[in-house]
Amino acid sequence: MRSHSFLTKDSANSNHFLDSQGFRVENGKQERIIKGLPASGGIAIGPAYVYEREEVYVSERILTVSEVELEIQLLAEAMERAHVELEKIVSFARQKINEEAAAIFESQLLMLSDPQMHKALEKRLRDERKNADFLIHDELEKYRAIFGAAKDELLRDRMADLDEVGQRIMRNLQKKRLHSTVEGEHVIIAEQLTPSDTLLFSRNDVLGYATDIGGITSHAAILSRSLKIPAVTALHGASKDIVTGDMVILDGQHGLLIVNPTEEHQREYARKIERIELLEAELADLVDLPCETSDCHKVELSANAEFVNELEFIITQGSNGIGLYRTEHLYIAKGDFPSEQEQYIEYSEIAFSMYPQPVIFRTFDIGGDKLLERGVSEMNPFLGWRGIRMMLDKTDIFRRQLRAILRASSMKNIKIMFPMISGVAELDEVLAVLADVKNELTEELVPFDEHMEVGLMIEVPSAIFVADELAKRVDFFSIGTNDLVQYLMAVDRNNELIADLYQEFHPAVIRAVKSIIATGHANGIWVGMCGELAGNPLATVMLLGLGLDEFSMVPSVIPEVKKIIRSTSYEDAKGVAETVLRMPVASEVRAYLESYMRERYPHFMATLLNGENGDNGNHKLDGEHGA
C-alpha cells in the first residue's frame, strides 16, 4: 500500500506560477509536496538536515592460512565492542522511553550473539578464508533474499534490525566510530534511519524524521511514536533532492513532506501547530475541573485500566476513578489463576493508590478472544465458555477472586462487576456465590465493605431484554460496547470480510444503549459504558443526551471528552440524541454527528478527525482550509 505521488495546489492570486511539471515556484524556490506514509503524528517546520550514514564499504579478500586465526580473533573483538555499544543503547532506551523500546534493542543483542550466525561465519572463515566483514555482508544478503521475499510486511521490517546489527559489526571490524548527532533544530532527512539512529538523534533538538525507506510498523517508526517525534516515511527518493538548510514542513498526521513551502503553506502550518499546542494546553487546564455540562448536568469520566503502573497516568488525566479494571493479566502473566493473596496485594494497592476515587474490578473475563484453558478447544469461542460462564464452573477460582476483591474493599472505594451475564438465573447464581463468600469473610472476622456496589456488564443481547429484572438485583450497569456490537450485529470485527459491518453507530446499537440506560434509570440504578464507544469523541454528545451516567475509556482521551461535555448543554445533547434515534442507517448517524461536531468545535474536530482516528494519508491538503 505504499504510494508515491506529487500533489500540487492551484491558487489564482499570488506571485507564483506552476512550472512545466506542475510544481509551484515562489521566490525562485520550487515547492514540492511529497506524499509518504504517516509514521508518527505531529507537525514540524524547520531547516532540513540531510543525514548520510557513513557507508561501510567491504571488499573481498582471500586470507593466508596464518591470517585466519587472527581474523577470527578480530571478529570476536568487534562483536564484543558491538555488544558494549548495544548494551548502552538498551539502557538508554529503557531510561528514556520504556521497556518496550528497550526490547527492540535487546532483540538486536540476541541477533548479535546468534549461535547459528557465529557458527556459520567461523566455518566460512576457515573454509573459504575470506575476510570477516565480507562474509558478514554476504550472510546479510542471504537473509535479505529470505526476508525481502516475505509477504509479511512486519517481517520485511525486521530485516532493518538485522541490517543494523550487521552494519554495527562491520563498522567495528573496520574500527570506525559512529556519530549520530546533529547540532541545532532540524528535520532529519535520510534514506533510511535505523532504530538506534531514531533513538540517538533524540538526544539533540531534532524536530522530525523524513525517510525514503521504511514502514509504519518498523521499529524506527515505533520509536518515533514513543519519542513523540513527528515522522514520515516511504518518501521514495525524496532525500536525494533535498539539501541541508532547505526549509521543510513535515506533516506526520497525513504523511506529507513539503519542501521549500510557499509562505502560504508556512503560515497555514504554523497556525496548525499553534492550534494543536493550544488544544493541548486547554486540555491540560481541564484536569481539575468537574465534568459537567454548561447547564450543570454532572457525569463521571473514568479510566479503563489493567496494570498498576498505569495509575499515575490515569490520575494526571483528571478521571473520576477506574471504570473498568481488567484482571485477566494476572492469569496471563502467571499462566495460571493467581492465588487469593497475590490478587489481594494487587487489588488493595490499586484501591489505595486511587483512594478516594472508586475502582470497578471486573471479574476474570477469560475465553473468547482472550485465552482458553490449555487443552480446551471450541468451535466457536465467542459463543462459548467464557467470562462468567467459566467462573460459575470453576467456583473455587471465582470464590478466590471474590474474596480478594472483598478484602481489598475495606476502604470502601471498590465496586465489582461481572462480564457476559446473559440472564437472571445466571446473575442469581453469581450473587449467591458472592453472598456466601461475604458470609465466610464475616465468620472469619475479615473486614470488607458490606455495601460494596455490585454491577454487571451488558454485552450479551439477551440481557437487554431482561434488563428490568437484572436492574432490580444490582447497583449499576456498565455497557460493554465492543462485545455488544459484535453480538448484536453477529459480526466478528477481526474478520476482514465483514469487519465493515461492525458499526458502533448502527441504529440498533444506539437504540439498545438508549433502552439499557432508560431501564436502568427506571429502576433507580446508574448506567455506565466501558467499551470503545465511550471514548469516541464523536459519540460523546449523543451518549450524554441518551442519559449515560459514566463514561469509562482509555485514559489518554479523557481530557478531550471532558472538554466536549463541559462545552455542551444537557438540553442540546438530548436534542442530538433524539435526532440520531430517528435515523435509519449508521452512515447517516455518523455524517450528522461529524457535521454537528465540526460546526460546534471546528478547531477541535479538525485535529480529532484528521488525527489518529482519521484516514492514513489519503488526505488532500485542500480539504482542510475550511476546517
Added chain:
Amino acid sequence: MIERTVTIKNRSGLHTRPAASLVKTAARFESEFYIKKDSFEINGKSIIGVMTLAAEQGSTLQLSFSGADETDMADAVTQLFDEGFGEL
C-alpha cells in the same frame, strides 16, 4: 530425542518479542533444539533462524530436542507456545 508439535496461538505470531523469549528460554538449556515448519528447519537457539520461519498465528511447528536436559527443555519451550508467549 523428544518431538513435540505446537500451534502458534498468539495473534502476532513469532515476531520480535515472542521470538526473543523463545530463544532466551532455549539458551538456558544445553540440548539441541530444532524447529521445523513445512519442510524448512532451523536451529531454535538462533533468533535469526526463528525470524526466518515467519511463523504466524495458526502455524503448526514440529519441535525436536536432543541432549541431556531434553525433557526439561521440551516442557519449558512447549509451555511458552501453549501460553501464547503471554500475549493471549
